[in-house]
Amino acid sequence: MTAAILPIGCSNSPYPEKDANTRTLYNSMMEEPLTLDPGVVYGGGSSILMDIVETPLQYSYIDRPYKLELLLASEMPTRRYENVEYDGNTYRCPVYTVHLKKHVMYQNHPCFMEEYRHLTDEQLRPISSIKDFEKTATRELTADDIIYGIRRLGDQRIDFPVYSVFSDNLLGFDGFSKALAARLDTAREKRQKAAGPLYNKEMDEQFNPVSLDYGEGAEKYPFIRKVGRYTFELVQVGKKIEKNGPAIKDEDIGGYPQILYWMTFSFFAPVPHEAVEFFTQPGMLARGITLDKNPVGTGPYVLDDYDPTSQVVLRRNPNFRVVKYPSLARPDPNDEEAVWNYNLMKDNGLLEDSGKRLPFIDTIVFRIEREAIPRWNKFMQGYYDTSGVQVEQFDQTVSLSSQGEFNLTDSMSSHGIRLLQTTTASLGYEMFNINDPVFGGYGEKAQKIRQAISIAIDTGEAIDIFSNGMALEAQGPIPPGVFGNVSGKAGINPYVFDWNPLAKKPVRKSIEEAKKLLAEAGYPGGFDANGMPLAIDYVTYQVSPQARSGLMLLRKQLQRINVRLDTTQLSYNEFRKKIMNGGYQMAPQGWAADYPDPETFLILFHKAEKLSEEAKKQPRYSNPEYEKLYTKMASMDNCPERMEIIQKMVAILRADAPVVFKSHSMATGLSHDWLHNYFPYPLTKGTDKYLRIDAPTRFAYRKKNNVPNYWPVAILLMGLVAIATPAVIMTRRHLREK
Numbered sequence: 030m031t032a033a034i035l036p037i038g039c040s041n042s043p044y045p046e047k048d049a050n051t052r053t054l055y056n057s058m059m060e061e062p063l064t065l066d067p068g069v070v071y072g073g074g075s076s077i078l079m080d081i082v083e084t085p086l087q088y089s090y091i092d093r094p095y096k097l098e099l100l101l102a103s104e105m106p107t108r109r110y111e112n113v114e115y116d117g118n119t120y121r122c123p124v125y126t127v128h129l130k131k132h133v134m135y136q137n138h139p140c141f142m143e144e145y146r147h148l149t150d151e152q153l154r155p156i157s158s159i160k161d162f163e164k165t166a167t168r169e170l171t172a173d174d175i176i177y178g179i180r181r182l183g184d185q186r187i188d189f190p191v192y193s194v195f196s197d198n199l200l201g202f203d204g205f206s207k208a209l210a211a212r213l214d215t216a217r218e219k220r221q222k223a224a225g226p227l228y229n230k231e232m233d234e235q236f237n238p239v240s241l242d243y244g245e246g247a248e249k250y251p252f253i254r255k256v257g258r259y260t261f262e263l264v265q266v267g268k269k270i271e272k273n274g275p276a277i278k279d280e281d282i283g284g285y286p287q288i289l290y291w292m293t294f295s296f297f298a299p300v301p302h303e304a305v306e307f308f309t310q311p312g313m314l315a316r317g318i319t320l321d322k323n324p325v326g327t328g329p330y331v332l333d334d335y336d337p338t339s340q341v342v343l344r345r346n347p348n349f350r351v352v353k354y355p356s357l358a359r360p361d362p363n364d365e366e367a368v369w370n371y372n373l374m375k376d377n378g379l380l381e382d383s384g385k386r387l388p389f390i391d392t393i394v395f396r397i398e399r400e401a402i403p404r405w406n407k408f409m410q411g412y413y414d415t416s417g418v419q420v421e422q423f424d425q426t427v428s429l430s431s432q433g434e435f436n437l438t439d440s441m442s443s444h445g446i447r448l449l450q451t452t453t454a455s456l457g458y459e460m461f462n463i464n465d466p467v468f469g470g471y472g473e474k475a476q477k478i479r480q481a482i483s484i485a486i487d488t489g490e491a492i493d494i495f496s497n498g499m500a501l502e503a504q505g506p507i508p509p510g511v512f513g514n515v516s517g518k519a520g521i522n523p524y525v526f527d528w529n530p531l532a533k534k535p536v537r538k539s540i541e542e543a544k545k546l547l548a549e550a551g552y553p554g555g556f557d558a559n560g561m562p563l564a565i566d567y568v569t570y571q572v573s574p575q576a577r578s579g580l581m582l583l584r585k586q587l588q589r590i591n592v593r594l595d596t597t598q599l600s601y602n603e604f605r606k607k608i609m610n611g612g613y614q615m616a617p618q619g620w621a622a623d624y625p626d627p628e629t630f631l632i633l634f635h636k637a638e639k640l641s642e643e644a645k646k647q648p649r650y651s652n653p654e655y656e657k658l659y660t661k662m663a664s665m666d667n668c669p670e671r672m673e674i675i676q677k678m679v680a681i682l683r684a685d686a687p688v689v690f691k692s693h694s695m696a697t698g699l700s701h702d703w704l705h706n707y708f709p710y711p712l713t714k715g716t717d718k719y720l721r722i723d724a725p726t727r728f729a730y731r732k733k734n735n736v737p738n739y740w741p742v743a744i745l746l747m748g749l750v751a752i753a754t755p756a757v758i759m760t761r762r763h764l765r766e767k
Contacts, residue, residue: 410735467563488692
């Protein structure tokens with residue numbers, strides 16, 4: 030009996046014993062991805078999807094700052110200008126040409142079998158998942174697949190999250206989308222007419238959606254054009270050529286070079302038409318076998334299992350082409366940035382596998398782990414390969430050196446765990462209402478008030494208290510790692526900081542300096558000429574305990590210059606309405622970039638012609654000189670001239686101080702020493718192909734740190750024996766008496 034019970038307590042592993050020593054990567058996620066549809070994914074789920082699908086471009090894994098490189102494209106897209114006919118007019122437009130690699134094959138999938146795209150109810154009867162199909166096939170990627178995928182984004186049934194980006198910048202995209210909507214309405218009207226007055230559109234289309242041919246009439250809308258089997262073009266919005274009007278210079282057209290960054294998003298992933306036809310069959314929809322849970326791609330992995338209650342499992346794609354781990358050449362000793370990056374990569378072991386074929390890992394498991402403490406415990410037990418730094422375990426994880434640097438505690442280091450940090454492309458700030466009669470305006474008086482408040486709001490203090498030091502004080506709008514950011518003495522905000530040559534870092538100006546600025550602005554001691562105190566009407570929607578503590582600190586910091594903070598707590602919708610209507614004096618805001626280009630940060634201070642998502646986060650700022658520079662900078666490629674323009678713009682913002690530049694957050698990752706080539710890199714996805722697992726080392730760690738505890742079982746047995754013994758004695762006595 031003892032031998033039968035003891036094995037029950039021998040292992041606490043959440044995984045099958047057969048996988049204990051395999052090249053499997055174990056990740057955790059707090060909840061299942063809402064969708065894996067490449068036209069919809071935007072944030073959550075992209076880490077999984079981008080292991081399966083690919084895009085024309087990607088970010089280099091071993092280059093800092095961010096650098097675009099080829100993925101499906103065979104060469105970097107090029108831009109030219111040409112006259113384009115659209116909707117009865119002629120436009121002078123920027124045109125990007127994209128050439129794709131040849132011999133890129135899709136994963137093996139039943140959708141590529143013609144017989145499976147026209148299934149009857151009888152044929153579908155035994156089918157409950159993709160694995161039930163006996164046959165699979167593949168084919169080569171062509172330009173038609175990306176063209177189909179981009180046109181599909183115009184279907185308004187697809188919840189395309191950045192529709193305005195495409196409609197504002199691609200010539201005819203919006204018109205194409207409206208034409209699709211009109212055709213959809215016509216098809217629905219026909220169905221309703223045929224079905225009669227009891228027709229229910231939602232019930233009808235739940236398992237039998239209207240099929241639209243995205244190629245029908247598409248030649249009228251030039252936003253994307255096929256050039257050859259492996260080549261397509263993107264036509265951007267240009268300038269209309271007026272009859273008898275002045276000649277248009279190409280350099281005056283501008284354009285949208287940021288489209289190259291969007292080519293790293295899943296929106297540009299190829300979508301084979303066979304997949305859409307396969308998954309939109311009524312019988313497939315009725316069984317819940319859908320594209321948004323079964324992506325089809327050319328990437329290094331394929332979806333093997335999708336259990337919304339437990340896990341998502343990916344397996345190595347046997348059709349994945351030969352791709353090698355990247356390498357870095359030894360840098361020029363005079364190039365400080367290149368030397369820094371080379372040493373960073375080398376010191377963290379990211380150059381050891383250069384030239385080896387990818388991927389290294391055979392299986393990736395994404396386990397749903399909703400609670401932080403179990404997730405952390407499993408990481409420490411070796412059942413997850415990476416982790417963030419948990420707030421609850423911060424003190425036992427990280428220590429602060431005498432130089433102010435973060436290091437792992439000895440306890441964590443003894444477990445072979447590594448700490449990695451990098452700055453995110455983000456900005457936190459306090460926003461003034463520039464139209465406000467007290468804090469607004471562009472004169473020297475208003476500038477000095479805002480500069481004084483910028484000094485008083487000590488972000489470094491807040492970072493230490495609420496972020497455990499895991500953020501950087503912002504010197505302006507552009508974070509490190511993004512073109513336009515300048516480090517060192519040349520990069521400080523001179524209105525808020527001074528440079529400490531001994532410590533070689535910026536130090537915040539004194540409170541006395543802030544008080545002096547207020548006095549010069551007409552508020553000596555924080556009071557105006559009539560003796561009225563300077564008070565800020567501060568609106569916020571943040572209600573967490575940490576947010577409330579943050580408000581208390583903010584109030585305390587402003588009291589140091591005798592400025593009163595009057596707070597108004599609102600719901601999020603009320604807050605948005607206040608911001609859009611200008612009913613505030615100061616409010617908290619934050620911005621996380623979609624791509625690492627300075628335009629996405631500098632647009633926050635650009636006077637928008639229409640109220641976009643960016644405009645909703647703007648301080649109603651409008652400086653003519655800044656606007657002129659922004660218009661030129663936004664359409665430029667990165668170059669010395671663009672850098673010069675950006676520095677002028679940043680200098681204007683620092684002087685005008687329309688916001689209090691606060692912080693850039695840090696991405697922090699922990700990994701076990703058996704996981705090689707791991708480095709957190711915000712904005713990049715699909716990087717699991719670079720990771721390598723030393724499975725024997727992990728197996729040994731798990732064995733050492735998860736020794737079975739037999740004593741609970743022994744106590745249980747003893748209890749059972751104690752309970753059973755009297756009964757056995759009584760039974761034997763009863764039998765003898767008989």
